[in-house]
Amino acid sequence: MTPSITASPPELRDALYALSIAKDAPDAALLDDLVRRFPQFGGELTDFAISIAIDALHGEAVVEAAKAALDPNILSPAVSRAMSRFQNRLHAVSESTRLPAATDRSVSAYAINPFASLSREDFRGFARRLDASSVFVAKLRDRQIEPDTLTPGFRKRVADDLRAPLDVVVAHFAAAQGGTAGPQFYKADDKPNNGGRQTFEEAVRSSGLSEAQQRALLAL
């Protein structure tokens, strides 16, 4: 099943939204009022009012209990896949609105950067937990590393630590450079350039890490 967002025209969707948000359960007065305002959708509004009335039988208590029981540290596969669909749609939207002169990149830079929300302390904490330097983490953030050379274990480690969907992290690494977001937390001497990318191993070797740190990262 691949329904599209625009399965029904916007005017009909607006009428059905108006019906749904007005009350917990519709009544005759509400339906009559909306049919007067949207006479072209009388049948659809009636059908939908019936569906809402049946749906409202259950109430929201069970739903609220399920939400309250959520573990904020766990990201489900379904949510992860939904984030991927968000990414894909975002890519499509940004591609369609991009000016012709700017279409020289084959990969969009408009992917979510999971590092962008990190404060300076978060950024350093992430580097510490990874047992890496800020220079190396800046390369991750700024997409300075060839995505194909990153090991699956390393990608997962990054996703787990950032509590971000793996798909989001993978999409970030794969996106074009130039989508840098957030403050810069490295010294000017070590600032990664925005040109060619390094392989994962080159990035590890050239980030001021000890031999042991390098071995640990490459073994992930």
Add this chain to the structure above:
Amino acid sequence: MARTLQKTGANGPLVRPDDVETQIDAALTLPHQPLRARLDITDPQDADHLRSETLVHLVRHGRRTGDQGLISLVLPVLLARCEANLIVKVPDGQLPEAATVREDILGEFSEMFASDGTGKNPDELDFYECKFNRAFRFFRIDVVRRETGRLKLVAQMPEPDQDGEPEPHDDVFARVSEVFRSPATQDGDVFRSELHDAILELPPDERDAVILVHALGYQEESDDPAEETAATRCDCTGRTIRNRLTRAATKLARFKEDL
């Protein structure tokens, strides 16, 4: 200051509830670290719990301002809440491919944020900043109905023609009406759940008659040609509505015994 909503609802232009407006204004000033802590709160009774309406606004704000970090913080939390809703509302067994339908709803919903501000319905998410649960209800039901419609290949059976005036079944429908018109409580969940399933099993014409008369409160028919009734809503006669109610009453008779 939260951006003004553009859409119109049943009672005029949409306006966020005051408490949502206040929470959005405060949330927009939060740095990411304290925002992350607030997002971890799942108990809606906690004063620091962020409402879903607020989360929608934050994601849209991130989308408009290019704050990808904000989006990556907030959107997964909002989607997780939606998934919890869907697991309850579209349970396995209700549809042949319930898990796929749930995933489609979640995926379509996430795409709406990517398309926000574009296309033919650029402000659709306004509804979610006003009444999130009710707006998401529309979204969920809409996709489920499309899927149900796709799966239903059963030919419409001709309606049986009954002689004479149908028997009233007030005793059956008294309880049904009472349940529809009283708020759901934990105590009544089993009865409601059974009634819900029984109503879903009714043929569509009988189900529609039951809901229009006993849930929405329409008269079966009226001598006043200007009055909307169950008969006018279904484009049939009052007698047809009564016949449908009679057939439905037979199938719902067991709920009379639960009085």
